[in-house]
Amino acid sequence: MDSTRYRIEKTILEQNFSRRSAFVDRYNPETFSLRVGLKCSSGQAYQLRIRIPPDYPNSIPRAYVMTPADLRDRAGQSLAQRSPSHDMHLLSPDGNQIQLCHYKPANWHPNVTLYKVALKCLVWLEAYENHMLTGKPIDHFLHS
Amino acid sequence: MHPLVYADESQVQALFRQVSPRRWRFKGVAYEWRGEGVFHVFARTPAVAPSGYPLGCFFAFPPEGSQPEPTEARVVQEVRAELGSAGMPFRQAVLSVFHWRNGSLAPHACLCAPDRKVACDLRYVPAHSELYSRSRGLLEVEALERKRVVIVGLGSFGSQIAIELAKAGVGRFDLLDFDRLELANLARHTGRIQDLGRFKTRVVRDAILSKNPFCEVRTFEVDINRRLPLLRQRCAGADLVISVTDDNASRFNVNHFALQTGRTALFGRAITRAAGGDVLRARPGAGPCLSCLFGQGLLQTPAEVSTIEQARRDLPAYTAPDQLQATVQVGLSSDILPITNMMVKLALVALSEGTAAGMQSVAEDLVADFYLWVNRRDLIYRAWPRMEYFYNRNSILRWYGIRTQRDPACLVCGQLISG
Amino acid sequence: MSTKNSKTAALGEELASQNAGHVTENTLQFDPRTGELVVVNKQDLKALDPDVTVVDQIATDGFALPH
Numbered sequence: 030m031d032s033t034r035y036r037i038e039k040t041i042l043e044q045n046f047s048r049r050s051a052f053v054d055r056y057n058p059e060t061f062s063l064r065v066g067l068k069c070s071s072g073q074a075y076q077l078r079i080r081i082p083p084d085y086p087n088s089i090p091r092a093y094v095m096t097p098a099d100l101r102d103r104a105g106q107s108l109a110q111r112s113p114s115h116d117m118h119l120l121s122p123d124g125n126q127i128q129l130c131h132y133k134p135a136n137w138h139p140n141v142t143l144y145k146v147a148l149k150c151l152v153w154l155e156a157y158e159n160h161m162l163t164g165k166p167i168d169h170f171l172h173s
Numbered sequence: 174m175h176p177l178v179y180a181d182e183s184q185v186q187a188l189f190r191q192v193s194p195r196r197w198r199f200k201g202v203a204y205e206w207r208g209e210g211v212f213h214v215f216a217r218t219p220a221v222a223p224s225g226y227p228l229g230c231f232f233a234f235p236p237e238g239s240q241p242e243p244t245e246a247r248v249v250q251e252v253r254a255e256l257g258s259a260g261m262p263f264r265q266a267v268l269s270v271f272h273w274r275n276g277s278l279a280p281h282a283c284l285c286a287p288d289r290k291v292a293c294d295l296r297y298v299p300a301h302s303e304l305y306s307r308s309r310g311l312l313e314v315e316a317l318e319r320k321r322v323v324i325v326g327l328g329s330f331g332s333q334i335a336i337e338l339a340k341a342g343v344g345r346f347d348l349l350d351f352d353r354l355e356l357a358n359l360a361r362h363t364g365r366i367q368d369l370g371r372f373k374t375r376v377v378r379d380a381i382l383s384k385n386p387f388c389e390v391r392t393f394e395v396d397i398n399r400r401l402p403l404l405r406q407r408c409a410g411a412d413l414v415i416s417v418t419d420d421n422a423s424r425f426n427v428n429h430f431a432l433q434t435g436r437t438a439l440f441g442r443a444i445t446r447a448a449g450g451d452v453l454r455a456r457p458g459a460g461p462c463l464s465c466l467f468g469q470g471l472l473q474t475p476a477e478v479s480t481i482e483q484a485r486r487d488l489p490a491y492t493a494p495d496q497l498q499a500t501v502q503v504g505l506s507s508d509i510l511p512i513t514n515m516m517v518k519l520a521l522v523a524l525s526e527g528t529a530a531g532m533q534s535v536a537e538d539l540v541a542d543f544y545l546w547v548n549r550r551d552l553i554y555r556a557w558p559r560m561e562y563f564y565n566r567n568s569i570l571r572w573y574g575i576r577t578q579r580d581p582a583c584l585v586c587g588q589l590i591s592g
Numbered sequence: 593m594s595t596k597n598s599k600t601a602a603l604g605e606e607l608a609s610q611n612a613g614h615v616t617e618n619t620l621q622f623d624p625r626t627g628e629l630v631v632v633n634k635q636d637l638k639a640l641d642p643d644v645t646v647v648d649q650i651a652t653d654g655f656a657l658p659h
Binding site: 034083089113115120121137139142 | 421
């Protein structure tokens, strides 16, 4: 990510996720990521790691749930073990960190910011909390 | 009709420059199409592997005053002796003789076999200046020769575009793609069955050089998404960038670096089942960029998915295999050609800008930066009226210029142009 | 149902309705002041802080406001 885009992303994130987001390893293309804390309407907090690819924003970033670690479905099964999952909108995990499907690759474009990615992840998390309440899969709440 | 022998004029001229009283015979190689009486002779290995079957070939530049007949007999004798010493039977060879008469080389050729000699018509493959002389008046040939076009993606689109541009007289190409030609590509790609397994870049390079051996073609067998500095460098050295890949990330990377280096870029694609297609000309600062249009939803019509690998990239990882397979719905080569043809026209307009060539009237027509091609009454065009005899209403098999503007909030061109 | 659960369920209902293609009276908004998604009646949109982001078209771009 070039410095101009970095400044834009940082500004938008500071406006919307003030004190709840931080870039990590900016100069390491292997690990450069955004950490963002999200809070659901239930009050439950989640921390996400959004991996920023070297050619971001031309390529889609990958979003992982860092904490709570090893999220479970309503039946108690590890979501990481269920991944990838169409029903739960999950891509391949990184260890026990599940990877959220936030944008279809074909719908991704460089005018989407990390702020929007974080918001889409928040929508997924709300859907997840509804799954935990009702047992209905994420796909019931979100388009595939 | 005598058998035909084609010799590269510039190669003959190069040999002639090496002639001395002691050295006036040269060995070469000929290729024949058996039973067709056509031979192509080369003094040195050509840039592109020739077609046909190889056979012996000799060039002779007899000293002034000597007669062709004894010269040929002597050369045939030498040929036979040379092949015999190598343990090879002498079946036949093409002998091309050039006499210096009245200030020019008089060519003469014959097919020599042990028991007979058949006179041939020798024709030159013309020198550089004459190859595309027919385009003069239509195009500024000399100007086009100096233009460099970068083509990213040498699939069914890129291969057609590259060859058409070479035929129009464009002289320099950078070709970028990491794919190899596979069986499934043959129906739409310009590559031939004997090219299977080769890098598409090199298949297309050979096709370009077969049309115009004077082109300068550089190939890069790389995944540009992982070689961004190289992509930037290629864009910076280009007069025009053409992106015809099948994944959005590479299209966006091309968009980014074309904008950053101030180069016009063309993007083209077919939509699902080639029901239609679209072409974008992205002129830095003067029109919308790829991201502007994508953000406005103009490019979110599902693209044609021609391979299972492309389906895997475009769809989430959890997509079931049968659904992936169902997504692969390709059009015919003839569905693609109108789109590549439009891209070639836009390319020639861009490359001829500022010259007094005949592309001016085309440029006056092609003022839009975004074009839709409607190919078939299918998918989003299902409800369109039939073409029949009407010319004054929407129909298939036509181009539509779409009025578009830069997105003032575009984070890509807004940032790169102002910066 | 607790207040927390009712807010979650309201969000879930709105998401499911939008997912089913229904036109609803409500929309989802992200309020940066609270850091939460909330269900808001469309008629009340004007009264809200202009900084909020309307979440719609979840299947594609996802958001109504530019970038």
